[in-house]
Amino acid sequence: MIHPDKVKEEAKKKANENYKFRTYLKGHADELKLDRQFLRLHKELFDGYDCNKCRNCCKMYKGSIPEKDIQRDSEYLGDQFIDFFLEKNEYETGYQTKHMPCDFLQKDGACKLGDCKPDSCKKYPYTDQPGRLFSLLGVLDAVEVCPVAFEIYERLKKEYRFKGR
Ligand code: SF4
Ligand code: SF4
Secondary structure, three states: OOOOOOHHHHHHHOHHHHHHHHHHHHHHOOHHHHHHHHHHHHHHHHOOOOHHHOOHHHHOOOOEEEHHHHHHHHHHHOOOHHHHHEEEOOOOOEEEEOOOOOOOEOOOOOEOOHHHOOHHHHHOOOOOOOOHHHOHHHHHHHHOOOHHHHHHHHHHHHHOOOOOO
16 A cells, blocks of 8 residues: 555656546446445455554545534534634535644544544545546545555556556
């Protein structure tokens, strides 16, 4: 598995090839078969991988907290939670942390929100979710951040015998 510190740089080097593979998949892959491949690789590669040693997804994005989570999170972290950690996001549809890396990321890699962390964080990098054929641009974004998503994409290239042409 690629080291978390290297993933962005290596993904940038492969940006053209990765985009071409995305185009190839759009033209050739079967939607359901592709979801099964993603799911299998997701389970295989996340099994035994310690995300606490990476946390690129918490370092390279601000935390995004939907409106519906605010009450629950305030009960968990206290009433000052919004003023202390959050600001409205640019679309005013919810909140985001004031800083990047995410303000909830702790030194040991744990999330200060614990089980109250947003669904978007729990699901990231979404490689086990259905509809991957229609979300390949999002996959390409994740490939630049997440070592596991990077490796899944590399393995898929092998499974499709994609040579980068
Ligand atoms: S989901 Fe991906 S980016 Fe986030 S901590 Fe785990 S391996 Fe790293
Ligand atoms: S809320 Fe927690 S899991 Fe989500 S980005 Fe912030 S530290 Fe990471």
